[in-house]
Amino acid sequence: MTRLMAEIIFLVGVFGWGAIRIPHEVKNKRKNRIHVSAVDRRERVLLLISLTGLGIVPITYCLTARFGLLRFADYGFSPAQAWAGAAVFAAALALFLATHRQLGRNWSQTLELREGHTLVTHGVYRLVRHPMYSAFFLWALAQLLLLQNWIVGPAGFVGFGLLYAFRIGREEAMMHEAFGADYAAYAARTRRIIPYLY
Ligand SMILES: C[S@@+](CC[C@H](N)C(=O)[O-])C[C@H]1O[C@@H](n2cnc3c(N)ncnc32)[C@H](O)[C@@H]1O
Numbered sequence: 096m097t098r099l100m101a102e103i104i105f106l107v108g109v110f111g112w113g114a115i116r117i118p119h120e121v122k123n124k125r126k127n128r129i130h131v132s133a134v135d136r137r138e139r140v141l142l143l144i145s146l147t148g149l150g151i152v153p154i155t156y157c158l159t160a161r162f163g164l165l166r167f168a169d170y171g172f173s174p175a176q177a178w179a180g181a182a183v184f185a186a187a188l189a190l191f192l193a194t195h196r197q198l199g200r201n202w203s204q205t206l207e208l209r210e211g212h213t214l215v216t217h218g219v220y221r222l223v224r225h226p227m228y229s230a231f232f233l234w235a236l237a238q239l240l241l242l243q244n245w246i247v248g249p250a251g252f253v254g255f256g257l258l259y260a261f262r263i264g265r266e267e268a269m270m271h272e273a274f275g276a277d278y279a280a281y282a283a284r285t286r287r288i289i290p291y292l293y
Pocket residue numbers: 194198201202203204205206207208209213214215216220224225226227228229266270
């Protein structure tokens with residue numbers, strides 16, 4: 096494994112992410128109408144911050160290898176660390192695919208409820224309440240391991256971490272309001288993003 100290979104693996108992972116997300120988004124937009132929306136300026140800014148940390152910064156870094164953008168912050172390349180990153184990205188993609196299949200028509204990119212929204216508690220949602228966010232944190236970990244640069248590596252954790260920290264309380268409040276006792280019981284028996292721990 097070389098630095099270039101690690102960067103290609105990262106880009107392939109991002110492409111795989113899009114291949115899962117984009118068809119789902121197109122289908123959902125056409126079929127499912129929004130019933131409740133809590134999207135405001137703060138939520139839009141957080142989405143942009145997350146997109147920057149997980150997407151814009153690392154993709155620009157990988158695609159501008161020849162110009163050396165941000166290369167001053169590279170550190171000594173470890174192939175073992177990069178292989179671990181590739182394995183983590185594969186796990187993130189598998190989990191991301193499962194969450195899309197299981198949320199189905201209830202999926203939404205942001206703080207919204209669809210008409211006829213149902214509470215999903217099966218599959219990976221049996222293990223944690225926010226497995227899609229677990230998948231995003233796995234992406235951030237893969238980025239840290241694959242892109243061995245002091246700025247680009249941690250950018251995903253910073254970007255998605257901010258979105259998660261400021262969104263999670265509002266999302267859970269929205270779900271409590273919509274599903275009442277059912278969501279309270281679900282929340283009582285599950286953790287947020289790491290089974291049995293957190
Ligand atoms: C980007 S998705 C993320 C879903 C979930 N937080 C996760 O990490 O898997 C956000 C939307 O999914 C919906 N949602 C979240 N948890 C849900 C559940 N258990 N069942 C059905 N819809 C859910 C809400 O409408 C929320 O606005």
